Amino acid sequence: MKTRWIAIWLCAGCTFAGAQEVQREVRRWSLTDCIQHSLEHNLDLRIERYNPELALFNLRSGYGAYDPVLSASGQHDYSKAGSTLLEGTFLLPGREQDVNSFRTTLSGLLPWGTLYNVTLSARDTDGIRYGVDTNLNILEFPYSDSSGAVSISVTQPLLRDFWYNPTRLRIQILKNRLKWSEHALRARMIDIVTRVELAYYDLKAAYENVKVQQMALQLSEQLLAENRKRVEVGALAPLDEKQAEADVAARRADLIAAQRNLAVLENNLKQILTDDFATWAHVRLEPLEELDAPPPILDVQDSWSKGLTLRPDFLQAQLDLEQQGIQVKINRNELYPQVDLRVGGAYSGSTPEFSGVFGDIKDRDQPSWFVGGQISYPLGNRSALNAYRASKAQYEQRLLALKKMEQNIMIEIDNAVKLAQANYERVAATREARAYAEAALEAEQKKLESGKSTSFVVLRLQRDLTAARADEISALVQYRRSLALLAQAEGSTLQRHGIDLVIK
Known part of the structure; x- marks a missing residue:
């Protein structure tokens, strides 16, 4: 009887397992x-x-080293000098001055290691100087001075950082x-x-x-x-x-x-x-x-x-x-001396009125330029040589x-x-x-x-x-x-x- 019930349960289990199998996708x-x-x-x-x-x-981030950098700054300065004692009895007021200045720069790096810098700057000064006449009357002498310039400077490596510079590599x-x-x-x-x-x-x-x-x-x-x-x-x-x-x-x-x-x-x-x-x-x-x-x-x-x-x-x-x-190329680049050529120039302007500064720059009546170079090399250079x-x-x-x-x-x-x-x-x-x-x-x-x-x-x-x-x-x-x-x-x-x- 026991064996019979076991057989029934086994059959039921097999039937249930078969039903479960059928339900599977x-x-x-x-x-x-x-x-x-x-x-x-x-x-x-x-x-x-x-x-x-x-x-x-x-990789795209690496190319960001060649993105130019634009910077701008502006500033207002006020100053007043201390009074001056004349002949031990007469007090002369100090000079007063207001200065407004701004500066805009565009700088960056080129694939050949070239560093460039383009700058536009302007400065406007208004002030009062004090003096005395023969009757010891205090006199005011207002003054105004404005200046500005557009300049460019370039630094070009000639040995190190020229052919194999770190950014390119x-x-x-x-x-x-x-x-x-x-x-x-x-x-x-x-x-x-x-x-x-x-x-x-x-x-x-x-x-x-x-x-x-x-x-x-x-x-x-x-x-x-x-x-x-x-x-x-x-x-x-x-x-x-x-x-x-x-x-x-x-x-x-x-x-x-x-x-x-x-x-x-x-x-x-x-x-x-x-x-x-x-x-x-x-x-x-x-x-x-x-x-x-x-x-x-x-x-x-x-x-x-x-x-x-x-x-x-x-x-x-x-x-x-x-x-x-x-x-290897990066390390070989460090063996060369740093030899840089620096060139640049500017057009300046200076007038009593600020509005005339940019006219002077446009006329290019006040040019300036420079050319030069610099060289540096660590004596022995053992660190770079062994690297x-x-x-x-x-x-x-x-x-x-x-x-x-x-x-x-x-x-x-x-x-x-x-x-x-x-x-x-x-x-x-x-x-x-x-x-x-x-x-x-x-x-x-x-x-x-x-x-x-x-x-x-x-x-x-x-x-x-x-x-x-x-x-x-x-x-x-x-x-x-x-x-x-x-x-x-x-x-x-x-x-x-x-x-x-x-x-x-």
């Missing part, structure tokens, strides 16, 4: 669908997309970092697409493995049913029935393990695909792609060429070497590291090509082994029916067939994985899937 997606969705929603990729944008902002570094960030984004995309492809085929293999285990369970249950009939008629020993029952239990355990593995691999793929796992939690994702083995087109020389022109990490290493070369030598040593070091990376890439690609070829050959071998296992089991089942074999042998051949089917699936998956990994080693993953990277 099923999405049958191709590999292209999964890749496209991951490129739009993968969180790692969405984070990485900001880096080129940030690098572009930094910093902009070159920022351009270098922008390209570096674009390659980093490409590398992230290659990584995501490769992970999707590997997870997709792993999930496909898990589905196929569940089918294999279901087929194995069906074969085992079929043999158990046949053995029970033979035991009932006395044509088979009860031990054979027990062996078949044990095998059915083992096959059920294998099927449960395969289903559990399927659920885990399904979540692995979902994790790469989406930025909102909660909406995918009750979705059943089924791969549409078939596990086939198209003949590979393998050419080591061509793969090497792709790897050394497409791989983002190698291109980034080249940019790092280029950046170090820029640093230059250190940067050159670092450049040579990075050059050797780049050569080592090139060699490692060639070895990695060569291994990937050989692995792909070996996995393709393995597919044919496992397919042949599976066909032989099917034929052997079929022949042995006929012998069992005629009493010329035993249940033990048939069970062993069933297990052999299950293993052969699993090996064939594994070989197919490993072959497709090896093609994906070869493309990743070449850096050609995006081209292989027809993906164009456009960075705005």
